[in-house]
Amino acid sequence: MSFGAYLARRAGGLLLVLLVTSFIVFGLLYLAPGSPLAFILGPRGGTPEQIAAVTAQYHLNDPFFVRYVAWLGDLLRGDLGYSIVYRQDVSALISSRIGTTLALVSMAALMIAVVGIAAGTFAALRGGWSDQLTSTLAAIGLSTPSFVVGVALISVFAVGLGWFPTFGSGSGGVNTLVHLALPAVALSVASAAYLARITRASVLEERGREHVQTATVRGLAPGYIVRHHVLRNSLVPIVTVLGLTIATLIAGAVVVENVFALDGLGSLLVRAILQRDFAVVQAVILVLVVAFVVVNAVVDVLYTFIDPRIVLGSRK
Amino acid sequence: MTTPSTTSLAVARVVGERRTAGLLRTTGGRLGVTGCIAAGILLVIALAAAFAPVVAPYDPDFPDLLASLSGPTPAHLLGTDALGRDILSRLIWGARITLAGPGLVILIATVVGTLLALLAAWRGGRIDTVVSWLLDVLFAVPGIVFALIAVAIWGPSLITVVCGLAIAYVPYVARVVRGASFRERHMPYVAAAWLQGQSGAGITFTQILPNVQPIVVAQAVSSLGFAVIDLAAVSFLGLGVQPPTADLGLMVKSGFDSVLRGQPTEAIAAGSLIVLIVWCVTVIGDRLTSSARSMR
Numbered sequence: 007m008s009f010g011a012y013l014a015r016r017a018g019g020l021l022l023v024l025l026v027t028s029f030i031v032f033g034l035l036y037l038a039p040g041s042p043l044a045f046i047l048g049p050r051g052g053t054p055e056q057i058a059a060v061t062a063q064y065h066l067n068d069p070f071f072v073r074y075v076a077w078l079g080d081l082l083r084g085d086l087g088y089s090i091v092y093r094q095d096v097s098a099l100i101s102s103r104i105g106t107t108l109a110l111v112s113m114a115a116l117m118i119a120v121v122g123i124a125a126g127t128f129a130a131l132r133g134g135w136s137d138q139l140t141s142t143l144a145a146i147g148l149s150t151p152s153f154v155v156g157v158a159l160i161s162v163f164a165v166g167l168g169w170f171p172t173f174g175s176g177s178g179g180v181n182t183l184v185h186l187a188l189p190a191v192a193l194s195v196a197s198a199a200y201l202a203r204i205t206r207a208s209v210l211e212e213r214g215r216e217h218v219q220t221a222t223v224r225g226l227a228p229g230y231i232v233r234h235h236v237l238r239n240s241l242v243p244i245v246t247v248l249g250l251t252i253a254t255l256i257a258g259a260v261v262v263e264n265v266f267a268l269d270g271l272g273s274l275l276v277r278a279i280l281q282r283d284f285a286v287v288q289a290v291i292l293v294l295v296v297a298f299v300v301v302n303a304v305v306d307v308l309y310t311f312i313d314p315r316i317v318l319g320s321r322k
Numbered sequence: 323m324t325t326p327s328t329t330s331l332a333v334a335r336v337v338g339e340r341r342t343a344g345l346l347r348t349t350g351g352r353l354g355v356t357g358c359i360a361a362g363i364l365l366v367i368a369l370a371a372a373f374a375p376v377v378a379p380y381d382p383d384f385p386d387l388l389a390s391l392s393g394p395t396p397a398h399l400l401g402t403d404a405l406g407r408d409i410l411s412r413l414i415w416g417a418r419i420t421l422a423g424p425g426l427v428i429l430i431a432t433v434v435g436t437l438l439a440l441l442a443a444w445r446g447g448r449i450d451t452v453v454s455w456l457l458d459v460l461f462a463v464p465g466i467v468f469a470l471i472a473v474a475i476w477g478p479s480l481i482t483v484v485c486g487l488a489i490a491y492v493p494y495v496a497r498v499v500r501g502a503s504f505r506e507r508h509m510p511y512v513a514a515a516w517l518q519g520q521s522g523a524g525i526t527f528t529q530i531l532p533n534v535q536p537i538v539v540a541q542a543v544s545s546l547g548f549a550v551i552d553l554a555a556v557s558f559l560g561l562g563v564q565p566p567t568a569d570l571g572l573m574v575k576s577g578f579d580s581v582l583r584g585q586p587t588e589a590i591a592a593g594s595l596i597v598l599i600v601w602c603v604t605v606i607g608d609r610l611t612s613s614a615r616s617m618r
Contacts, residue, residue, distance in 0.1 A: 023459060154593040165581060257464030257466050261558070280478075295462060299462045
């Protein structure tokens, strides 16, 4: 299959999944008990103007599928609805908060890549008790929920030692980095542990290969062999897992943002659920799902670039 | 690790001995030393949780306001929380929900996922395409988001979260079981059963299902660890189990407020118990997975 055809097929599949998930998110409103109007307005009741506004926004006077198409059209034009609680456009709410979430996820991804790969390689190459220790730590890290790590980090480094701020996402620049350090650690512990495991297995497998034996017999320096023969070849599973992990961080950020009271998408979502601000809930869930699906698809495509041996479109 | 367990299992099958003593031995062999330790710890926690009314030293909801936020004392071994409730008793009661909730999630997900997978593997063709496509769509939503969606519609409660998470875990079970069932479906013994005139449903449930059962169990146990984390996280967010019910996720949340007031016992105790439970489940899941793989 040519590369263009492969990309086209992937993009088609992606669009289909996005279409279905958008339909599900749209349909949520009609799964809720009671009439859509009453559900959106909730116990706040509603003045005639509010009722008219909600009816217009959700196209409630139209048949079901017309409503969906109209809603989808609004989405594509960047109109994500109007928040009843914040009295603000949802798109404005989201764009003012998406930066925090992005920064948090990127910082965590960087930490996961560095710590996970380093720890896994170290464990595989050193063996013995350092391997034991790393593997044990990884097993514990894998079993620890992010919010438990977050609470522990706050009590030790923020409340106890006072090295880091307890809450909030800072005022930009270095200040933001300092504010996001502990949340990023909390978000990355489990994934770093998982990546360390994958790296360890991959490096161990690669180290036993014949081409590595040949290189050793030829008398190449051990450091050179590790860098050019072992690590390079073991990167395929590592990079794949890393990419898929970043996708899961998007959902993980929901929890971590709430522990550290960061003003990201996740804390917006949870608050909106508690306040029954349905337009915000719908929009944030849609953004999270789209990000998750797109990152996964990009990783899938990149995967074929990393290793030229992989045939386009074939799945192992 | 491979040979003794697989052979003893195979022998047990061939001879068809009643699997009472044999079951213990093979399970022990499949779990290994670490796995047996994990299973033992988990059993102790589960028993304590099951017999919470007998085991717990205090009523988990009784507020002893005069002794609130006390550290560990002889009367309260792990101290008390902000409302003066005994932390040890709340841990024991909380473990009930922390084990039963995710257990229910995985039970539902495993039954639904396995049925879907078996259907896809047996019928193949268009039905398999539809099932695979359905799984792809479910995979497109991160697990915890399903729980949040359910809560957004039906309001915060344990049942809502359990239903949401159960749907989220269906594709993880179904994908693994579907792959395994496809391999079994093309085995000669299935063709033989078909020739003998057994029905598709009969072959699926009496021939294929028993052969993929180790994989189903391994996948279910491995997923259970993640379900414990997800459910505790949702409760921590205030969207799952509601106070005053004792739940480990909620206890980390209320313990978090006490941390800021200088008393970390509740958060440490509840957090550690969650980690311990997940660690045990994960170790057992890993062991079962590698033994299920080596059986092929």
